[in-house]
Amino acid sequence: MRQILLLYYFFGLSLAGFGGGLKGTVKEKDGSPLPYASIFIRQTGSGATTDRDGNYEIALPPGHYEIIFKYLGFESTSRIIDIKEEFLEIDIILNPETILLQTVT
Secondary structure, three states: OHHHHHHHHHHHHHHHOOOEEEEEEEEEOOOOEOOOOEEEEOOOOEEEEOOOOOEEEEEEOOEEEEEEEEOOOEOOEEEEEEEOOOEEEOOEEEOEOOOOOOOOO
């Protein structure tokens, strides 16, 4: 029983540093969700992916971050944000990427 209480205590301490974070949805222009889009946090070198419905949630300690949203075939976009003690909700709409190929002769 004592070991279980210690486990809860240390788990609670590890979560105490994460007061807030970032959550939201990544969609394309027509409102369709983008499943498995990449979300990269430049300052930590880590990130996450959206679920099959385009939703994401990332726990972050308070601070100033640059977040980059990417999806194959779409233009990447970035946001500069300040995380406080609560979760910040940011919904992103990615535009299709236009690629022009040179003519082949």
